Amino acid sequence: MEYKISVMKNAFYAQSGGVTSVINSSAYGLITKFNKSFSGANLYAGKNGIVGLLEGEVYDLSKTQKPFELLLESPGGVFGSCRYKLPEIDDEKFYSSLFQQLEKLFIGYFFYNGGNDSADTCLKVSEAAKKYGYDLKAIAIPKTIDNDLVKTDNCPGFGSVAKYIATSAKEASLDIKSMCKTSTKVFVLEVMGRHAGWIAASAELANDENNTYVHKILLPEVKFDEKSFLKGVDSDVKNYGYAVIVASEGLKSSDGELYTTSSNKDSFGHSQLGGLAPKIANLITDNLGYKHHWAVSDYLQRSARHLASQIDINQAIALGKSAVNYAAEGKSGIMPIIERTNQNPYEWKVSIGDLKEIANKEKTLPDDYISKDGFRITKEGVDYLAPLVEGENYPTFINGIPKYESLDLHLRNI
Numbered sequence: 379m380e381y382k383i384s385v386m387k388n389a390f391y392a393q394s395g396g397v398t399s400v401i402n403s404s405a406y407g408l409i410t411k412f413n414k415s416f417s418g419a420n421l422y423a424g425k426n427g428i429v430g431l432l433e434g435e436v437y438d439l440s441k442t443q444k445p446f447e448l449l450l451e452s453p454g455g456v457f458g459s460c461r462y463k464l465p466e467i468d469d470e471k472f473y474s475s476l477f478q479q480l481e482k483l484f485i486g487y488f489f490y491n492g493g494n495d496s497a498d499t500c501l502k503v504s505e506a507a508k509k510y511g512y513d514l515k516a517i518a519i520p521k522t523i524d525n526d527l528v529k530t531d532n533c534p535g536f537g538s539v540a541k542y543i544a545t546s547a548k549e550a551s552l553d554i555k556s557m558c559k560t561s562t563k564v565f566v567l568e569v570m571g572r573h574a575g576w577i578a579a580s581a582e583l584a585n586d587e588n589n590t591y592v593h594k595i596l597l598p599e600v601k602f603d604e605k606s607f608l609k610g611v612d613s614d615v616k617n618y619g620y621a622v623i624v625a626s627e628g629l630k631s632s633d634g635e636l637y638t639t640s641s642n643k644d645s646f647g648h649s650q651l652g653g654l655a656p657k658i659a660n661l662i663t664d665n666l667g668y669k670h671h672w673a674v675s676d677y678l679q680r681s682a683r684h685l686a687s688q689i690d691i692n693q694a695i696a697l698g699k700s701a702v703n704y705a706a707e708g709k710s711g712i713m714p715i716i717e718r719t720n721q722n723p724y725e726w727k728v729s730i731g732d733l734k735e736i737a738n739k740e741k742t743l744p745d746d747y748i749s750k751d752g753f754r755i756t757k758e759g760v761d762y763l764a765p766l767v768e769g770e771n772y773p774t775f776i777n778g779i780p781k782y783e784s785l786d787l788h789l790r791n792i
Contacts, residue, residue, distance in 0.1 A: 391405065427459050596753070655672035
């Protein structure tokens with residue numbers, strides 16, 4: 379199919395997948411940089427991700443009157459997100475329709491802000507544009523609390539979740555410690571992360587050289603040995619008076635299968651995970667007799683903007699800006715990534731990653747980050763995690779509650 383417009387200068391931006399407390403910071407970086415770098419061009423945001431584009435609903439950001447700085451304090455995805463799997467690029471009918479939608483808005487730049495599956499979406503758009511002759515620069519912007527994207531040192535969204543989990547586990551531990559003599563002796567906190575244990579591992583940051591607040595961490599990278607685990611929990615209760623366990627939702631049993639799962643699947647075929655905390659808690663009570671409580675951090679962990687990491691915010695903004703810079707250089711099918719250039723003091727820079735080497739791949743915890751017994755995180759792991767939670771950036775509070783003011787968004791039907 380031929381596309382008649384020779385100069386495509388406008389841009390499309392969309393948020394995709396599970397949102398984070400700092401995804402809007404990436405949007406802020408991208409929007410403000412685009413407006414400075416592409417004078418006279420317009421930027422549109424998809425309502426609910428790429429679904430908005432397909433359904434002809436986008437936000438015209440040139441009409442927004444409120445300051446884009448509001449994005450820096452807003453959790454969730456301001457423009458709406460989605461989980462939507464694109465067909466393979468040989469589906470000419472689908473991609474012709476997609477590019478016709480872009481052509482109507484004179485779109486020459488496509489920015490997609492998300493994780494693994496979103497990288498797959500952006501790569502398909504980039505490859506399909508080449509195949510069908512549409513002049514488009516497609517760039518993915520990393521975002522995932524799971525921290526499982528390859529090539530990049532870490533992912534925006536993760537540092538803030540790590541800060542939240544370590545803080546919550548430490549506070550809960552002090553609560554249980556005060557009551558363990560006559561009441562609850564075991565607390566299990568279930569966290570997200572899918573098949574990578576980065577979020578669960580961050581609970582190790584609650585501990586210090588003088589105090590142990592989190593006693594066991596259950597990781598997807600370590601096959602779950604019930605007998606060894608129960609022996610360890612019993613020992614912790616006897617030594618400390620109580621035990622706090624942080625468990626990753628993707629925990630695998632001794633046969634390598636998910637310890638808990640659901641029959642529900644998303645559009646990418648991923649099983650809905652969950653139900654681990656009560657199963658672990660009941661396992662302990664049934665075998666050891668200890669009274670338990672359990673909790674699931676669920677959406678609380680990824681929406682906690684009030685406890686966001688300053689480093690996380692800084693990196694989210696930088697990656698949004700860098701996406702625009704790479705687009706201006708004519709690059710496509712890439713993702714700006716974070717490169718750790720020094721450990722102590724912690725230093726980083728933005729580099730570039732090829733989506734062909736990133737999409738549909740998964741980064742898990744390296745072996746040297748996991749203790750020999752499989753239930754704790756080593757010094758090497760802590761050294762990696764610790765800089766990512768540094769710094770505080772509190773949102774504006776009104777009457778004791780975060781303000782979280784929304785932008786004025788103006789819908790345009792294509």
